[in-house]
Amino acid sequence: VSAAVLGPQELVDAELAWWTACNASFDMAVAVASRAEVGGVSLDKRELRNALGRFATGVCVVTTRTSGGQTAGLTVNSFSSVSLDPPLVAWCLGRNAPSLKAFAEAEHFAVHVMSADQHAMAMHFARPATDKFADVRDEFEPGIDQVPVLRNALARFECRKASAVDGGDHVIFIGRVERFAYTDRPPLLFHAGRFLNSDTGRP
């Protein structure tokens, strides 16, 4: 969707609405419905989002720190493994996200896969805030390049940024894994705009 179709504020609203639609934890109106030109084809953007949301995913918190000491972090479900040799992973960040500047600048980032009992942490990092780490500082420690890393994630991948690729209204960050760790616990799952109970697969 080009900026010519939706203004910047509408893009931000659309971004949040997409991630929070149907999510009772967010008491936010969803006011995005448009039959706009999507990639030159007339597609209902809201319906496209609904369809894409049928792909069930895990949930990650990605963190970073710039050389100037600015930290940023957000919840994503766009994480994907890319390559084992070399070890590459990817995730997407909305172009209007306040954290974009820090991720564009920083050389490293860390991806944390959330366990089922980390729903609150995932929600915490899904809301814009001046300093998201202020309330949860105890849960983090310094990782590679001083990037704040969560102590008890289900899995953790500390990455050197390999590239930032144009992905339409998102930027695709590809990272080379330099260190990783994992544990065995039930995962936090996301499907059709809702977090799922990992035992039952139901909301």
Ligand SMILES: Cc1cc2nc3c(=O)[nH]c(=O)nc-3n(C[C@H](O)[C@H](O)[C@H](O)COP(=O)(O)O)c2cc1C
């Ligand atoms: C389950 C879930 C998945 C999300 N996935 C993404 C994602 O892949 N990319 C993205 O840019 N935002 C995603 N978001 C929205 C961001 O977490 C949210 O916009 C956050 O406020 C961005 O951080 P910032 O405001 O510090 O830039 C997701 C939100 C939720 C609840």
